[in-house]
Amino acid sequence: MSVLTSKEPAEIQALSPQTVRADFPALDRIFADQQRLVYLDNAATTQKPRAVLEATRRYYEESAGNVHRAVHRLAAEATELYEAARQRIAKFIGAPSTRSMVFTHGATEGFNLVAYGWARKFLKAGDEILVTEMEHHSNFVPWQRAAQERGAVVRIAPILEDGTLDRVAFARLLTPRVKLVAVTHASNVLGTVNPVAELIAAAHAIGALALVDAAQSAPHLPLDVRALDADFLAFSGHKMLGPTGIGVLYARETLLEAMDPFLTGGEMISKVFDDHATWADIPQKFEAGTPHIAGAIGLGAAVDYLERLGRERVRQHEQQLTAYALERLGDLPGLRIFGRAPERVGVISFALDGVHPHDVAQFCDQTGVAIRAGHLCAQPLMHRLDVPALSRASLYLYNATDDVDRLVEALQAAQRFFHAT
Amino acid sequence: MSVLTSKEPAEIQALSPQTVRADFPALDRIFADQQRLVYLDNAATTQKPRAVLEATRRYYEESAGNVHRAVHRLAAEATELYEAARQRIAKFIGAPSTRSMVFTHGATEGFNLVAYGWARKFLKAGDEILVTEMEHHSNFVPWQRAAQERGAVVRIAPILEDGTLDRVAFARLLTPRVKLVAVTHASNVLGTVNPVAELIAAAHAIGALALVDAAQSAPHLPLDVRALDADFLAFSGHKMLGPTGIGVLYARETLLEAMDPFLTGGEMISKVFDDHATWADIPQKFEAGTPHIAGAIGLGAAVDYLERLGRERVRQHEQQLTAYALERLGDLPGLRIFGRAPERVGVISFALDGVHPHDVAQFCDQTGVAIRAGHLCAQPLMHRLDVPALSRASLYLYNATDDVDRLVEALQAAQRFFHAT
Amino acid sequence: MQLDDLYQEVILDHYRHPRHFAALRDDETLVDEENPLCGDHIRMAAKLAGERLTDLRVQCTGCAICTASASMMAEAVSDQPVSAVRSKIETFLAILRGEQPPQADDLGDLVALRGVAEFPMRVKCATMPWHALSAVLQRLSVAK
Amino acid sequence: MQLDDLYQEVILDHYRHPRHFAALRDDETLVDEENPLCGDHIRMAAKLAGERLTDLRVQCTGCAICTASASMMAEAVSDQPVSAVRSKIETFLAILRGEQPPQADDLGDLVALRGVAEFPMRVKCATMPWHALSAVLQRLSVAK
Numbered sequence A, B: 001m002s003v004l005t006s007k008e009p010a011e012i013q014a015l016s017p018q019t020v021r022a023d024f025p026a027l028d029r030i031f032a033d034q035q036r037l038v039y040l041d042n043a044a045t046t047q048k049p050r051a052v053l054e055a056t057r058r059y060y061e062e063s064a065g066n067v068h069r070a071v072h073r074l075a076a077e078a079t080e081l082y083e084a085a086r087q088r089i090a091k092f093i094g095a096p097s098t099r100s101m102v103f104t105h106g107a108t109e110g111f112n113l114v115a116y117g118w119a120r121k122f123l124k125a126g127d128e129i130l131v132t133e134m135e136h137h138s139n140f141v142p143w144q145r146a147a148q149e150r151g152a153v154v155r156i157a158p159i160l161e162d163g164t165l166d167r168v169a170f171a172r173l174l175t176p177r178v179k180l181v182a183v184t185h186a187s188n189v190l191g192t193v194n195p196v197a198e199l200i201a202a203a204h205a206i207g208a209l210a211l212v213d214a215a216q217s218a219p220h221l222p223l224d225v226r227a228l229d230a231d232f233l234a235f236s237g238h239k240m241l242g243p244t245g246i247g248v249l250y251a252r253e254t255l256l257e258a259m260d261p262f263l264t265g266g267e268m269i270s271k272v273f274d275d276h277a278t279w280a281d282i283p284q285k286f287e288a289g290t291p292h293i294a295g296a297i298g299l300g301a302a303v304d305y306l307e308r309l310g311r312e313r314v315r316q317h318e319q320q321l322t323a324y325a326l327e328r329l330g331d332l333p334g335l336r337i338f339g340r341a342p343e344r345v346g347v348i349s350f351a352l353d354g355v356h357p358h359d360v361a362q363f364c365d366q367t368g369v370a371i372r373a374g375h376l377c378a379q380p381l382m383h384r385l386d387v388p389a390l391s392r393a394s395l396y397l398y399n400a401t402d403d404v405d406r407l408v409e410a411l412q413a414a415q416r417f418f419h420a421t
Numbered sequence C, D: 001m002q003l004d005d006l007y008q009e010v011i012l013d014h015y016r017h018p019r020h021f022a023a024l025r026d027d028e029t030l031v032d033e034e035n036p037l038c039g040d041h042i043r044m045a046a047k048l049a050g051e052r053l054t055d056l057r058v059q060c061t062g063c064a065i066c067t068a069s070a071s072m073m074a075e076a077v078s079d080q081p082v083s084a085v086r087s088k089i090e091t092f093l094a095i096l097r098g099e100q101p102p103q104a105d106d107l108g109d110l111v112a113l114r115g116v117a118e119f120p121m122r123v124k125c126a127t128m129p130w131h132a133l134s135a136v137l138q139r140l141s142v143a144k
């Protein structure tokens, strides 16, 4: 991996973070102490470009009707905007049709939808679900619960020292009892990008289905569900420049058709009788009630924004910046980085000797640098790494080397502050 | 009920719809034909005041962190705003504490949460759930499905000719087999306001729990869950001036504690082990994943706005306007109103002789008047009323007599247009 | 978008005086379809005489667009060879999808429904009779 | 909100040199609590001598706030009558809730933790040892 130092900024500026930053009103924030906000908690949630805020504002101020139900203009406009967003997001992830695109309120709801609508219907006693040690709770606890209910078992493929998946162990665990492989595309702790296309092919080879947690990949990597051959894939809008409360579950049409509905109520029915009901076509079958219309429209605008910047350029910028950050952080004595996968995203978790992660994050915050600390919604992984908690800095397209420099300064100051006697 | 005619506008103007309208940018919309938008589809979704748009904009532009997880300022501000919204909404509905307030993405998810977390856990074969003939699909289909799974039965209390609940039949159906009474506070078709406090007392008297669908009452009526003694109550933000994708489920703390979690993942866990997990305290136990932070904050602002206007004044304004609308529509030959309950909200469904509801709505729309047509998510009620569909005009606080006049003109023109030979 | 684009005079005329409409007995009904969203309900009966579609009768309760579309359709396809009927169905559906098929001119009065494409919420109203007609052809060819 | 409000010198001192801390055997541990969110972990042992709390020992891995709070607490309540301990717990928790109880001045060094109330995300770090101490009193009074 080539590493750029601060002396070679030309390549890193290819995306021009300065220009990009100007699109994000939140990044203008200056704290009382004259420090510019350095936002490095992007794996938790991202800032929003003006284009996204504008798109949702326009819906509310001009076309705030409900969707699918009424013939008046506001409702027609709302429906058009909502369905156009579905179409653009489908294109963004290479989905063959909008029929396979279910709007959810986030990645978490996507996994639960599959756990309720697919796993509880099709899993049998003795069946297995194979996950990895680096899963986020949202791609773990739903399977635990579904498995418990069905008498099935969740198996956990371990990771290696460098934070990559143990492929040998994975292959060993992938027996014909496995009916679903649920694996994250990119880890929100280690930054590891998993070879999901290969893992999916292996799953299919033994007749299992494969689900991809794309919460940390959709914002950062070019993504093509057909190239991956994924059966299910879910992500959240708020982690990719979009509004809160919206996400997407992609699933093969045949699977959506075979699955039971999950939430029931308006929109998702065809006919309702006193003693039974029939379901609408997919994807409406899985969208009960009034959807988050403004959220879908905002996510559509976010996806447009990402495509306008160019996803390859975004990826390149983040890779260079990540390399820079790894080098600078690696130089700090007493700092230990968790996760050294060669294929990775800009999520960097670390421990600072003798300073608790919460104190690290608190101290950074006081210098205007926002990072995260805690179990990072991955307690099984914390047990594996044998740490109570970690600090995490996570990068996005509007970050640049000066942000990393500010982080490094803050960490050095924290060491001085807490270690002084 | 006293009826005001257009010659006595003084009382009706008490709320000053002119001033109120100025708070709603969407109502400034002028269509190509110079017609001002007359928005009468408020039972589907409402327009948003500037205060709500401002509150969500501020979150996104200043404090767009994730909640509950990080120590940095953006996250702390986001958490504070989010929890303050929960507190204000709790106060708005008289909830004894925020622990009983679960943010959902709408009324529909609220009912499903109870259907999954309570009904599937506690219902036994032979148990019954009692609903009414005027329920929205969202307060009907989830019970149908939960009952099917548990071998329980859904009973439907009929309505009378005037669109009120048949109290005699209800009392007859309320046997000790009933474990849950699920009833709408206000009908989204008939406008009927049900005597929920009495129905809840009756349910409690035989040991059943009571759930209230407040989707059409929270926006319009003063509401107090303690006075009602409701066990569960759910509503949607987008129908009460708030953003899309957010809603609230109120439930008694002891019930939330006894219930199984519904969606699982981040935020809602306490500890996660390889083979099991434990749950966070209520209400977080029911809020898996990143919540719709901007939505909650926006709903908090909507509730503030409603309280600033004064809920009694809103109610009075709407009652007077409804009376005016009923009188004017009642005068139209060939127009039949469905629902004549003395206690009602401003939802008026009707049929126009010889003109299909969709054509009525389409014609109105071309004159700038937005009304709804269809089965109104209440197919069992449509069967009961023996109509394939209805047209519906629904009023809100920004409507005034001139809006009703425009509707009446449009309906008269529609009659002329479609009946001419 | 003008209302007149949608409810053209010829459409209103078919709505008020639908052609080929009749009350159908259950035993002659080939297709029975309903749009639960708006309650439109359509039933059809027809026969094959060699390669021709004959005796097409429609029973329809629906909005003006649905009713007029059914009536104009019945007029346009009655006593036509099945192949011509199929191509009319395709042409019509393409127009309502907003496409511009080459043979659009053989639709006669039906071009009046072109305006419906501008009203996405109403497209289903206009196309429903045609989907039902497709199903009728299917039933007849299986029965043969 | 200044960082110094949070990490005052006296807090840092207790963090670096915690008082009454010891490695505890399982059989003497009365309370074992964990905050799964940040991994803070606290164990406590103590005895009753008549109405006095004695021999309080704490084992704690946590952030500076949690550690300092535990250390200052141990110093403040050791060898105190149980009733005084209870009132200190109440006073302290009230301060951290942002309230201003009348007896705040008998807290000594602990007032340094007052600044934590300004950092809502950290309040739990400071209060956790005190909730654990509450549980210790509970255990001791049941055992009595």
Ligand SMILES: Cc1ncc(COP(=O)(O)O)c(C=O)c1O
Pocket (backbone or CB within 6 Å): A266, A288, A289, A290, A291, B043, B044, B105, B106, B107, B108, B109, B136, B138, B139, B184, B186, B187, B188, B213, B215, B216, B236, B377
């Ligand atoms: C009475 C009633 N209940 C429930 C709902 C469902 O609300 P939502 O679609 O926002 O979940 C509605 C609105 O459609 C309603 O009118």
Ligand SMILES: Cc1ncc(COP(=O)(O)O)c(C=O)c1O
Pocket (backbone or CB within 6 Å): A043, A044, A105, A106, A107, A108, A109, A136, A138, A139, A184, A186, A187, A188, A213, A215, A216, A236, A377, B266, B288, B289, B290, B291
């Ligand atoms: C890898 C991963 N999966 C899933 C999620 C859950 O996303 P959400 O909380 O938006 O549902 C997250 C984010 O917290 C994540 O990082």
